[in-house]
Amino acid sequence: MSDSVKYVLDENEIPKQWYNIAADLPEPPTPPLHPGTGQPLSSAELEPLFSRAVIEQEMSTERYIDIPQPVRDIYRQWRPSPLYRARRLERALDTPARIYYKYEGVSPAGSHKPNTAIAQAFYAREEGTKRLTTETGAGQWGSSLALAGSMFGLDVEVFMVRVSFDQKPYRRAFMESFGAKCIASPSAETAAGRSILADTPDSRGSLGIAISEAVERALERSDTKYVLGSVLNHVLLHQTVVGLEAIRQFELADDYPDTIIACTGGGSNFGGIVFPFLGRQLRGGEAVDILAVEPANCPTLTRGKYAYDFGDTAHLTPLVKMHTLGSNFVPPGFHAGGLRYHGMAPLVSQCVDLGYVQARAYHQKECFEAGLEFARAEGILPAPEANHAVIAAMDAAQECKKTGESRAILFNLCGHGHFDMPAYMDYSAGKLHDQAYNEGDMAMALAGLPSVAN
């Protein structure tokens, strides 16, 4: 009954290079555009915002990019992360499927986010930056950047969506434990924030607003850079350590995934586990079925439009081509703050557009139910975001039971739920509802897509 298996790699098998899917796509990645001119942005135009090294990565079509040794040195604290064969869950489901999960909750922040936070903090420090600004929704990303900043001696300012700031004081305290400053967004500290507060004094905030504030702050200070925890190419690049390790671990297991599943908010944990496998397929290797799972309340891939849009609410960011619900779309409240973003990583969107990736949406209550079933079988309580991958993997395993087929299903368990107990308490108390988004609001947000590029 207790033979779930862990595939462990030695730390000298932490990847030495990240994998860049742009090298293997049949068409180049869509470039970010200047919102005024609709023309592709130059590196120089991005420099006020981002470190030079990550701009270069953002534009790169090199297949492999070296991971700096100081970054690998810190990765060693928790990497390589384990790959598990979930035999107890398989037995509980009575399925012929072989279920595997890569577990990123072993990082000191409890999710995959430090994989890129450490890299971005390293490059910023190398280029003489003193301070990093960012936004956070649920707090996973802010926590990871706080941690990364403390490793490299950088000040960190996190604009945290007001509703999370109020609901998740422990997340805020975690960031502050690492010396970061955490500011409720919208705030009076930026023009973007003040403008929102003037219109809506009791604004609950959104990721789009918080991004505007963090970007504004970086633009006004020469010693400060903005860092993003998802969406952009370089962030997904840094996350590919997840999939690269998993490929090696499947060799140890003498198996290979038929299906790969991950949840998608901005797309970084998804790209991280999927791209190295997809790259093999694109280079003529093993084909895999790939499924992106999103919340039914914020159905970017299943209901959004594939178009150029702003990444933020105040329209300070470049335009990027992605599946979007419109930069003014505000999803109804639900307990997976990491998946409440109106857009999607351009690389993930492109892979969906090219037909390499299928997408499916689930409601939150069924996700919590699946998460608890997983926890009781495997002993790990997933983050609410990760529950979206859990339920889809369990459904795929149930499908195998129907067909009698034994498929290998891999999913990314991108974080643990230790900071998400209020959500589980609400679920158990019957207080969670599957609130629908407003169709009219979505239509209006989509109608407001910038015309310059579309």
Next chain:
Amino acid sequence: MSDSVKYVLDENEIPKQWYNIAADLPEPPTPPLHPGTGQPLSSAELEPLFSRAVIEQEMSTERYIDIPQPVRDIYRQWRPSPLYRARRLERALDTPARIYYKYEGVSPAGSHKPNTAIAQAFYAREEGTKRLTTETGAGQWGSSLALAGSMFGLDVEVFMVRVSFDQKPYRRAFMESFGAKCIASPSAETAAGRSILADTPDSRGSLGIAISEAVERALERSDTKYVLGSVLNHVLLHQTVVGLEAIRQFELADDYPDTIIACTGGGSNFGGIVFPFLGRQLRGGEAVDILAVEPANCPTLTRGKYAYDFGDTAHLTPLVKMHTLGSNFVPPGFHAGGLRYHGMAPLVSQCVDLGYVQARAYHQKECFEAGLEFARAEGILPAPEANHAVIAAMDAAQECKKTGESRAILFNLCGHGHFDMPAYMDYSAGKLHDQAYNEGDMAMALAGLPSVAN
């Protein structure tokens, strides 16, 4: 700046046997006594309470005891746990000391506690037990047993000290996520609880009271066993996987500890890391300095008496010989619930009495300060209990700086602080105080030690 080192073992190096210090002590362990007669208890007398397998382990003087394969199979989920060389902390302290820590926060409950919870649940299931009862203070132990119960299909009832039950709803929710029932103690469900509530309707509870309730519950049901998360010999035995792995990891590091440090509440994380090293010393191997660190508010080893005492408040348990503050001693409030116990593991007490182990007490504010300094250097936020080991290790490293000596200091980082953010928030807000215990209360509790055995 970023070269902290992790020593990882392959999972086939998870120990196959636990180590029993009783085999190497110069005198036999002190036996538990019947409180009525003062005579050593027979195995049969303990059977209504405990599984036969753990009673046998409790009495055993065999040096090595086999770890059942199903227990090792579950250990594999997070074991072997990493040993780190804390080079970033060393640099922050500018010390010639070599600081190592064994990190038990990688377990799915976030602490060392599952090492014994899994074993005890396994034996109970093997012997046909349907239900386990236990108590929990801060919630680490209850969480671990909830997890273990779900792995082996056992019902779990946790009596949680009322003050923690109210202050730590997330811990309770974590236990409930794994299907356990969590009851505030004192409760109306047991005679012991009703008796306390009759006297003190607003009782905040204590570990001693919660033990009484859990024990009573097991005694009244033939399908139910009581399990304890610390103090007893078999619990410390199960925790020796920690030290056994560390010995092997020090071989990889080509080093050996001069000093070993762990915090002590009931003594299980301490015994777990220390005993395998102490055993080598007792068998003529390398000598080590050993330090037990306790809270100044509950100074069992530094201020208690070494005498036979009850483990619980209602005096339902056997008498065990240990350093004790008296079973009616209630320490003032402080944020390390796992260290708020009036007694100490008999084996740890005996080692202190024999002069193998030194003890030192710290106040909580200095512990939190040290914990934050550690977090900012090493990236891991420790549990408040573990901060007691952190500060003592940092002090030992500072001592090396004064003397210029490069000693190897090993400490047990027995759990992470993800569930303890309210404590860190109170610390950061200046709300924590180093409340002294009442000398008169302690004297009265000590005067009440049972006369039958002392």
